[in-house]
Amino acid sequence: MLRASDVVNEAERYIGYRESGNNRTEFGKEFGWNGVAWCQIFQAIVAKRAFKKAGSPEPRAHTSALVPWTASCLNAVAWFKSRGQFSQTPKVGSQVFYGPGGGTHVELVTAVRGDSITTIGGNTAGTLNGVYHNGNGVYRKTIRRNEPKIYGYGHPRYAAEQNPVTQPIYDPPKYPGRDFKLGSKSRFLIKWQKRMSRRGWTIAADGVFGPQTLGVVRAFQRQAGLTPDGVIGPKTWAAAWSLPIT
Known part of the structure:
Protein backbone atom coordinates (compact mmCIF):
# COMPACT_ATOMS: atom_id res chain seq x y z
CA MET A 1 0.00 0.00 0.00
CA LEU A 2 1.11 3.57 -0.58
CA ARG A 3 1.79 6.19 2.03
CA ALA A 4 0.66 9.79 1.53
CA SER A 5 4.33 10.78 1.37
CA ASP A 6 4.89 8.42 -1.58
CA VAL A 7 2.26 10.25 -3.63
CA VAL A 8 3.42 13.70 -2.52
CA ASN A 9 7.03 12.88 -3.42
CA GLU A 10 5.95 11.67 -6.85
CA ALA A 11 3.84 14.79 -7.50
CA GLU A 12 6.75 17.05 -6.58
CA ARG A 13 8.78 15.60 -9.45
CA TYR A 14 6.51 17.32 -11.98
CA ILE A 15 6.46 20.86 -10.62
CA GLY A 16 7.34 23.05 -13.58
CA TYR A 17 5.99 20.62 -16.18
CA ARG A 18 4.13 22.39 -19.00
CA GLU A 19 1.60 20.98 -21.42
CA SER A 20 2.27 20.80 -25.15
CA GLY A 21 -0.42 22.42 -27.26
CA ASN A 22 -4.01 22.31 -26.08
CA ASN A 23 -4.08 20.05 -23.00
CA ARG A 24 -1.58 17.63 -24.57
CA THR A 25 0.44 15.99 -21.78
CA GLU A 26 2.30 12.82 -20.92
CA PHE A 27 -0.33 12.24 -18.24
CA GLY A 28 -3.22 12.30 -20.68
CA LYS A 29 -1.31 10.02 -23.02
CA GLU A 30 -0.71 7.47 -20.26
CA PHE A 31 -4.30 7.75 -19.04
CA GLY A 32 -5.57 7.02 -22.53
CA TRP A 33 -7.40 10.31 -23.07
CA ASN A 34 -5.21 13.19 -24.20
CA GLY A 35 -6.12 16.72 -25.21
CA VAL A 36 -8.74 17.15 -22.47
CA ALA A 37 -8.77 18.91 -19.10
CA TRP A 38 -6.23 16.94 -17.10
CA CYS A 39 -6.28 18.06 -13.45
CA GLN A 40 -7.95 14.83 -12.26
CA ILE A 41 -5.99 12.75 -14.76
CA PHE A 42 -2.80 14.14 -13.21
CA GLN A 43 -3.89 12.93 -9.77
CA ALA A 44 -4.58 9.41 -11.06
CA ILE A 45 -1.32 9.09 -12.99
CA VAL A 46 0.78 10.42 -10.11
CA ALA A 47 -0.69 7.71 -7.86
CA LYS A 48 -0.17 5.05 -10.53
CA ARG A 49 3.48 6.02 -10.99
CA ALA A 50 4.01 6.03 -7.23
CA PHE A 51 2.59 2.51 -7.06
CA LYS A 52 4.84 1.39 -9.90
CA LYS A 53 7.90 2.91 -8.26
CA ALA A 54 7.03 1.18 -4.97
CA GLY A 55 6.91 -2.19 -6.69
CA SER A 56 3.21 -2.83 -7.16
CA PRO A 57 2.66 -5.78 -9.52
CA GLU A 58 -0.51 -4.15 -10.86
CA PRO A 59 -0.19 -0.36 -10.45
CA ARG A 60 -3.31 0.43 -12.50
CA ALA A 61 -5.50 -1.85 -10.39
CA HIS A 62 -4.02 -0.62 -7.10
CA THR A 63 -4.51 3.00 -8.18
CA SER A 64 -8.20 2.41 -8.90
CA ALA A 65 -8.62 1.11 -5.35
CA LEU A 66 -6.88 4.13 -3.80
CA VAL A 67 -8.09 7.10 -5.87
CA PRO A 68 -10.76 7.59 -8.55
CA TRP A 69 -9.56 6.63 -12.03
CA THR A 70 -11.47 9.31 -13.92
CA ALA A 71 -10.98 12.55 -15.81
CA SER A 72 -14.03 14.13 -14.13
CA CYS A 73 -13.77 16.03 -10.86
CA LEU A 74 -17.49 15.53 -10.26
CA ASN A 75 -17.10 11.78 -10.66
CA ALA A 76 -14.10 11.86 -8.33
CA VAL A 77 -16.09 13.68 -5.64
CA ALA A 78 -18.90 11.13 -5.99
CA TRP A 79 -16.34 8.31 -5.72
CA PHE A 80 -14.96 9.62 -2.42
CA LYS A 81 -18.40 10.38 -1.00
CA SER A 82 -19.73 6.92 -1.83
CA ARG A 83 -16.94 5.45 0.29
CA GLY A 84 -17.34 7.84 3.20
CA GLN A 85 -13.97 9.43 2.43
CA PHE A 86 -15.00 13.07 1.93
CA SER A 87 -14.91 15.89 4.47
CA GLN A 88 -14.17 19.57 5.02
CA THR A 89 -10.88 18.89 6.79
CA PRO A 90 -7.62 18.81 4.82
CA LYS A 91 -4.97 16.14 5.34
CA VAL A 92 -1.63 15.59 3.63
CA GLY A 93 -2.29 13.39 0.61
CA SER A 94 -5.93 14.44 0.29
CA GLN A 95 -7.39 15.73 -2.94
CA VAL A 96 -8.86 19.22 -2.62
CA PHE A 97 -11.79 19.99 -4.93
CA TYR A 98 -12.85 23.46 -6.07
CA GLY A 99 -15.99 25.07 -7.43
CA PRO A 100 -19.68 24.12 -7.35
CA GLY A 101 -20.02 20.52 -6.27
CA GLY A 102 -16.24 20.20 -6.52
CA GLY A 103 -16.48 19.89 -10.27
CA THR A 104 -14.20 22.74 -11.33
CA HIS A 105 -10.70 21.63 -10.36
CA VAL A 106 -8.66 19.33 -8.11
CA GLU A 107 -5.20 19.42 -6.54
CA LEU A 108 -3.14 17.32 -4.11
CA VAL A 109 -2.65 18.59 -0.55
CA THR A 110 1.06 18.39 0.32
CA ALA A 111 1.11 20.34 3.60
CA VAL A 112 -1.44 21.58 6.15
CA ARG A 113 -0.78 24.55 8.44
CA GLY A 114 -2.93 26.57 10.82
CA ASP A 115 -4.59 28.79 8.26
CA SER A 116 -3.32 27.46 4.93
CA ILE A 117 -2.68 24.41 2.80
CA THR A 118 -0.01 23.80 0.18
CA THR A 119 -1.02 21.95 -2.97
CA ILE A 120 0.33 20.57 -6.23
CA GLY A 121 -1.99 20.51 -9.21
CA GLY A 122 -1.98 19.90 -12.92
CA ASN A 123 -3.80 21.89 -15.63
CA THR A 124 -3.55 24.98 -13.45
CA ALA A 125 -1.53 28.16 -12.89
CA GLY A 126 0.41 29.56 -9.96
CA THR A 127 -2.57 31.11 -8.17
CA LEU A 128 -6.34 30.67 -7.82
CA ASN A 129 -6.94 33.90 -9.73
CA GLY A 130 -8.61 33.91 -13.12
CA VAL A 131 -9.11 30.65 -14.98
CA TYR A 132 -7.04 28.67 -12.49
CA HIS A 133 -8.73 25.45 -13.62
CA ASN A 134 -7.39 25.67 -17.16
CA GLY A 135 -3.72 26.54 -16.75
CA ASN A 136 -0.75 25.32 -18.71
CA GLY A 137 1.12 23.09 -16.29
CA VAL A 138 1.92 21.66 -12.89
CA TYR A 139 2.24 24.23 -10.11
CA ARG A 140 2.69 24.36 -6.36
CA LYS A 141 0.66 26.96 -4.49
CA THR A 142 -0.28 27.95 -0.96
CA ILE A 143 -3.98 28.61 -0.32
CA ARG A 144 -5.98 29.93 2.61
CA ARG A 145 -7.99 27.16 4.28
CA ASN A 146 -11.06 29.39 4.23
CA GLU A 147 -10.73 30.00 0.49
CA PRO A 148 -14.34 30.19 -0.78
CA LYS A 149 -13.50 28.30 -3.98
CA ILE A 150 -12.73 25.15 -1.93
CA TYR A 151 -15.60 22.65 -1.97
CA GLY A 152 -14.06 19.90 0.18
CA TYR A 153 -11.52 17.11 0.43
CA GLY A 154 -11.37 13.50 -0.73
CA HIS A 155 -9.23 11.26 1.45
CA PRO A 156 -7.49 8.22 -0.07
CA ARG A 157 -6.91 5.38 2.40
CA TYR A 158 -3.13 5.36 2.64
CA ALA A 159 -0.83 3.07 4.59
CA ALA A 160 0.65 4.41 7.82
CA GLU A 161 3.78 6.49 7.37
CA GLN A 162 5.63 4.29 9.86
CA ASN A 163 5.65 0.85 8.25
CA PRO A 164 6.99 -2.19 10.13
CA VAL A 165 8.58 -3.56 6.95
CA THR A 166 11.12 -2.02 4.64
CA GLN A 167 8.72 -1.43 1.78
CA PRO A 168 5.01 -1.63 0.92
CA ILE A 169 3.41 -5.06 0.75
CA TYR A 170 0.93 -5.75 -2.01
CA ASP A 171 -1.58 -8.45 -2.73
CA PRO A 172 -0.21 -10.63 -5.52
CA PRO A 173 -1.81 -10.76 -8.94
CA LYS A 174 -4.59 -13.36 -8.99
CA TYR A 175 -3.21 -16.90 -9.11
CA PRO A 176 -3.75 -18.22 -12.66
CA GLY A 177 -5.35 -21.44 -11.39
CA ARG A 178 -2.67 -23.82 -12.63
CA ASP A 179 0.76 -24.89 -11.45
CA PHE A 180 3.88 -24.09 -13.48
CA LYS A 181 6.76 -26.56 -13.73
CA LEU A 182 9.67 -27.42 -15.98
CA GLY A 183 8.47 -27.21 -19.58
CA SER A 184 5.50 -24.93 -18.89
CA LYS A 185 4.87 -21.97 -21.18
CA SER A 186 2.45 -19.19 -20.24
Whole structure:
Protein backbone atom coordinates (compact mmCIF):
# COMPACT_ATOMS: atom_id res chain seq x y z
CA MET A 1 0.00 0.00 0.00
CA LEU A 2 1.11 3.57 -0.58
CA ARG A 3 1.79 6.19 2.03
CA ALA A 4 0.66 9.79 1.53
CA SER A 5 4.33 10.78 1.37
CA ASP A 6 4.89 8.42 -1.58
CA VAL A 7 2.26 10.25 -3.63
CA VAL A 8 3.42 13.70 -2.52
CA ASN A 9 7.03 12.88 -3.42
CA GLU A 10 5.95 11.67 -6.85
CA ALA A 11 3.84 14.79 -7.50
CA GLU A 12 6.75 17.05 -6.58
CA ARG A 13 8.78 15.60 -9.45
CA TYR A 14 6.51 17.32 -11.98
CA ILE A 15 6.46 20.86 -10.62
CA GLY A 16 7.34 23.05 -13.58
CA TYR A 17 5.99 20.62 -16.18
CA ARG A 18 4.13 22.39 -19.00
CA GLU A 19 1.60 20.98 -21.42
CA SER A 20 2.27 20.80 -25.15
CA GLY A 21 -0.42 22.42 -27.26
CA ASN A 22 -4.01 22.31 -26.08
CA ASN A 23 -4.08 20.05 -23.00
CA ARG A 24 -1.58 17.63 -24.57
CA THR A 25 0.44 15.99 -21.78
CA GLU A 26 2.30 12.82 -20.92
CA PHE A 27 -0.33 12.24 -18.24
CA GLY A 28 -3.22 12.30 -20.68
CA LYS A 29 -1.31 10.02 -23.02
CA GLU A 30 -0.71 7.47 -20.26
CA PHE A 31 -4.30 7.75 -19.04
CA GLY A 32 -5.57 7.02 -22.53
CA TRP A 33 -7.40 10.31 -23.07
CA ASN A 34 -5.21 13.19 -24.20
CA GLY A 35 -6.12 16.72 -25.21
CA VAL A 36 -8.74 17.15 -22.47
CA ALA A 37 -8.77 18.91 -19.10
CA TRP A 38 -6.23 16.94 -17.10
CA CYS A 39 -6.28 18.06 -13.45
CA GLN A 40 -7.95 14.83 -12.26
CA ILE A 41 -5.99 12.75 -14.76
CA PHE A 42 -2.80 14.14 -13.21
CA GLN A 43 -3.89 12.93 -9.77
CA ALA A 44 -4.58 9.41 -11.06
CA ILE A 45 -1.32 9.09 -12.99
CA VAL A 46 0.78 10.42 -10.11
CA ALA A 47 -0.69 7.71 -7.86
CA LYS A 48 -0.17 5.05 -10.53
CA ARG A 49 3.48 6.02 -10.99
CA ALA A 50 4.01 6.03 -7.23
CA PHE A 51 2.59 2.51 -7.06
CA LYS A 52 4.84 1.39 -9.90
CA LYS A 53 7.90 2.91 -8.26
CA ALA A 54 7.03 1.18 -4.97
CA GLY A 55 6.91 -2.19 -6.69
CA SER A 56 3.21 -2.83 -7.16
CA PRO A 57 2.66 -5.78 -9.52
CA GLU A 58 -0.51 -4.15 -10.86
CA PRO A 59 -0.19 -0.36 -10.45
CA ARG A 60 -3.31 0.43 -12.50
CA ALA A 61 -5.50 -1.85 -10.39
CA HIS A 62 -4.02 -0.62 -7.10
CA THR A 63 -4.51 3.00 -8.18
CA SER A 64 -8.20 2.41 -8.90
CA ALA A 65 -8.62 1.11 -5.35
CA LEU A 66 -6.88 4.13 -3.80
CA VAL A 67 -8.09 7.10 -5.87
CA PRO A 68 -10.76 7.59 -8.55
CA TRP A 69 -9.56 6.63 -12.03
CA THR A 70 -11.47 9.31 -13.92
CA ALA A 71 -10.98 12.55 -15.81
CA SER A 72 -14.03 14.13 -14.13
CA CYS A 73 -13.77 16.03 -10.86
CA LEU A 74 -17.49 15.53 -10.26
CA ASN A 75 -17.10 11.78 -10.66
CA ALA A 76 -14.10 11.86 -8.33
CA VAL A 77 -16.09 13.68 -5.64
CA ALA A 78 -18.90 11.13 -5.99
CA TRP A 79 -16.34 8.31 -5.72
CA PHE A 80 -14.96 9.62 -2.42
CA LYS A 81 -18.40 10.38 -1.00
CA SER A 82 -19.73 6.92 -1.83
CA ARG A 83 -16.94 5.45 0.29
CA GLY A 84 -17.34 7.84 3.20
CA GLN A 85 -13.97 9.43 2.43
CA PHE A 86 -15.00 13.07 1.93
CA SER A 87 -14.91 15.89 4.47
CA GLN A 88 -14.17 19.57 5.02
CA THR A 89 -10.88 18.89 6.79
CA PRO A 90 -7.62 18.81 4.82
CA LYS A 91 -4.97 16.14 5.34
CA VAL A 92 -1.63 15.59 3.63
CA GLY A 93 -2.29 13.39 0.61
CA SER A 94 -5.93 14.44 0.29
CA GLN A 95 -7.39 15.73 -2.94
CA VAL A 96 -8.86 19.22 -2.62
CA PHE A 97 -11.79 19.99 -4.93
CA TYR A 98 -12.85 23.46 -6.07
CA GLY A 99 -15.99 25.07 -7.43
CA PRO A 100 -19.68 24.12 -7.35
CA GLY A 101 -20.02 20.52 -6.27
CA GLY A 102 -16.24 20.20 -6.52
CA GLY A 103 -16.48 19.89 -10.27
CA THR A 104 -14.20 22.74 -11.33
CA HIS A 105 -10.70 21.63 -10.36
CA VAL A 106 -8.66 19.33 -8.11
CA GLU A 107 -5.20 19.42 -6.54
CA LEU A 108 -3.14 17.32 -4.11
CA VAL A 109 -2.65 18.59 -0.55
CA THR A 110 1.06 18.39 0.32
CA ALA A 111 1.11 20.34 3.60
CA VAL A 112 -1.44 21.58 6.15
CA ARG A 113 -0.78 24.55 8.44
CA GLY A 114 -2.93 26.57 10.82
CA ASP A 115 -4.59 28.79 8.26
CA SER A 116 -3.32 27.46 4.93
CA ILE A 117 -2.68 24.41 2.80
CA THR A 118 -0.01 23.80 0.18
CA THR A 119 -1.02 21.95 -2.97
CA ILE A 120 0.33 20.57 -6.23
CA GLY A 121 -1.99 20.51 -9.21
CA GLY A 122 -1.98 19.90 -12.92
CA ASN A 123 -3.80 21.89 -15.63
CA THR A 124 -3.55 24.98 -13.45
CA ALA A 125 -1.53 28.16 -12.89
CA GLY A 126 0.41 29.56 -9.96
CA THR A 127 -2.57 31.11 -8.17
CA LEU A 128 -6.34 30.67 -7.82
CA ASN A 129 -6.94 33.90 -9.73
CA GLY A 130 -8.61 33.91 -13.12
CA VAL A 131 -9.11 30.65 -14.98
CA TYR A 132 -7.04 28.67 -12.49
CA HIS A 133 -8.73 25.45 -13.62
CA ASN A 134 -7.39 25.67 -17.16
CA GLY A 135 -3.72 26.54 -16.75
CA ASN A 136 -0.75 25.32 -18.71
CA GLY A 137 1.12 23.09 -16.29
CA VAL A 138 1.92 21.66 -12.89
CA TYR A 139 2.24 24.23 -10.11
CA ARG A 140 2.69 24.36 -6.36
CA LYS A 141 0.66 26.96 -4.49
CA THR A 142 -0.28 27.95 -0.96
CA ILE A 143 -3.98 28.61 -0.32
CA ARG A 144 -5.98 29.93 2.61
CA ARG A 145 -7.99 27.16 4.28
CA ASN A 146 -11.06 29.39 4.23
CA GLU A 147 -10.73 30.00 0.49
CA PRO A 148 -14.34 30.19 -0.78
CA LYS A 149 -13.50 28.30 -3.98
CA ILE A 150 -12.73 25.15 -1.93
CA TYR A 151 -15.60 22.65 -1.97
CA GLY A 152 -14.06 19.90 0.18
CA TYR A 153 -11.52 17.11 0.43
CA GLY A 154 -11.37 13.50 -0.73
CA HIS A 155 -9.23 11.26 1.45
CA PRO A 156 -7.49 8.22 -0.07
CA ARG A 157 -6.91 5.38 2.40
CA TYR A 158 -3.13 5.36 2.64
CA ALA A 159 -0.83 3.07 4.59
CA ALA A 160 0.65 4.41 7.82
CA GLU A 161 3.78 6.49 7.37
CA GLN A 162 5.63 4.29 9.86
CA ASN A 163 5.65 0.85 8.25
CA PRO A 164 6.99 -2.19 10.13
CA VAL A 165 8.58 -3.56 6.95
CA THR A 166 11.12 -2.02 4.64
CA GLN A 167 8.72 -1.43 1.78
CA PRO A 168 5.01 -1.63 0.92
CA ILE A 169 3.41 -5.06 0.75
CA TYR A 170 0.93 -5.75 -2.01
CA ASP A 171 -1.58 -8.45 -2.73
CA PRO A 172 -0.21 -10.63 -5.52
CA PRO A 173 -1.81 -10.76 -8.94
CA LYS A 174 -4.59 -13.36 -8.99
CA TYR A 175 -3.21 -16.90 -9.11
CA PRO A 176 -3.75 -18.22 -12.66
CA GLY A 177 -5.35 -21.44 -11.39
CA ARG A 178 -2.67 -23.82 -12.63
CA ASP A 179 0.76 -24.89 -11.45
CA PHE A 180 3.88 -24.09 -13.48
CA LYS A 181 6.76 -26.56 -13.73
CA LEU A 182 9.67 -27.42 -15.98
CA GLY A 183 8.47 -27.21 -19.58
CA SER A 184 5.50 -24.93 -18.89
CA LYS A 185 4.87 -21.97 -21.18
CA SER A 186 2.45 -19.19 -20.24
CA ARG A 187 2.02 -15.46 -20.43
CA PHE A 188 1.10 -15.59 -16.72
CA LEU A 189 4.51 -17.02 -15.94
CA ILE A 190 6.04 -13.76 -17.22
CA LYS A 191 4.53 -11.89 -14.24
CA TRP A 192 6.20 -14.20 -11.75
CA GLN A 193 9.51 -14.08 -13.59
CA LYS A 194 9.44 -10.27 -13.70
CA ARG A 195 8.70 -10.15 -9.99
CA MET A 196 11.63 -12.44 -9.24
CA SER A 197 13.88 -10.29 -11.39
CA ARG A 198 12.83 -7.30 -9.30
CA ARG A 199 13.70 -9.29 -6.20
CA GLY A 200 17.26 -9.59 -7.53
CA TRP A 201 17.27 -13.00 -9.17
CA THR A 202 18.81 -13.53 -12.61
CA ILE A 203 15.89 -14.80 -14.63
CA ALA A 204 14.54 -14.17 -18.13
CA ALA A 205 10.93 -12.96 -18.24
CA ASP A 206 10.05 -14.94 -21.36
CA GLY A 207 7.12 -17.04 -20.16
CA VAL A 208 9.13 -20.24 -20.54
CA PHE A 209 9.80 -22.47 -17.53
CA GLY A 210 13.31 -23.63 -18.39
CA PRO A 211 16.30 -24.74 -16.29
CA GLN A 212 17.10 -21.16 -15.25
CA THR A 213 13.59 -20.59 -13.91
CA LEU A 214 13.65 -23.97 -12.19
CA GLY A 215 16.84 -23.05 -10.35
CA VAL A 216 15.35 -19.74 -9.21
CA VAL A 217 12.10 -21.40 -8.10
CA ARG A 218 13.88 -23.96 -5.91
CA ALA A 219 16.28 -21.40 -4.42
CA PHE A 220 13.44 -18.97 -3.69
CA GLN A 221 11.32 -21.72 -2.13
CA ARG A 222 14.15 -22.57 0.26
CA GLN A 223 14.56 -18.87 1.07
CA ALA A 224 10.84 -18.55 1.75
CA GLY A 225 10.64 -21.65 3.91
CA LEU A 226 8.60 -23.59 1.33
CA THR A 227 9.10 -27.14 0.09
CA PRO A 228 11.69 -26.81 -2.74
CA ASP A 229 9.74 -28.93 -5.22
CA GLY A 230 10.49 -26.66 -8.21
CA VAL A 231 6.80 -26.05 -8.91
CA ILE A 232 5.12 -22.63 -8.86
CA GLY A 233 1.91 -23.36 -7.04
CA PRO A 234 -0.35 -20.95 -5.11
CA LYS A 235 2.05 -20.51 -2.17
CA THR A 236 5.15 -19.94 -4.30
CA TRP A 237 3.18 -17.56 -6.53
CA ALA A 238 1.97 -15.47 -3.59
CA ALA A 239 5.30 -15.46 -1.75
CA ALA A 240 6.93 -13.60 -4.63
CA TRP A 241 4.86 -10.54 -3.64
CA SER A 242 4.05 -11.03 0.03
CA LEU A 243 7.60 -11.40 1.33
CA PRO A 244 9.63 -8.21 1.86
CA ILE A 245 12.43 -7.53 -0.60
CA THR A 246 15.68 -7.48 1.33
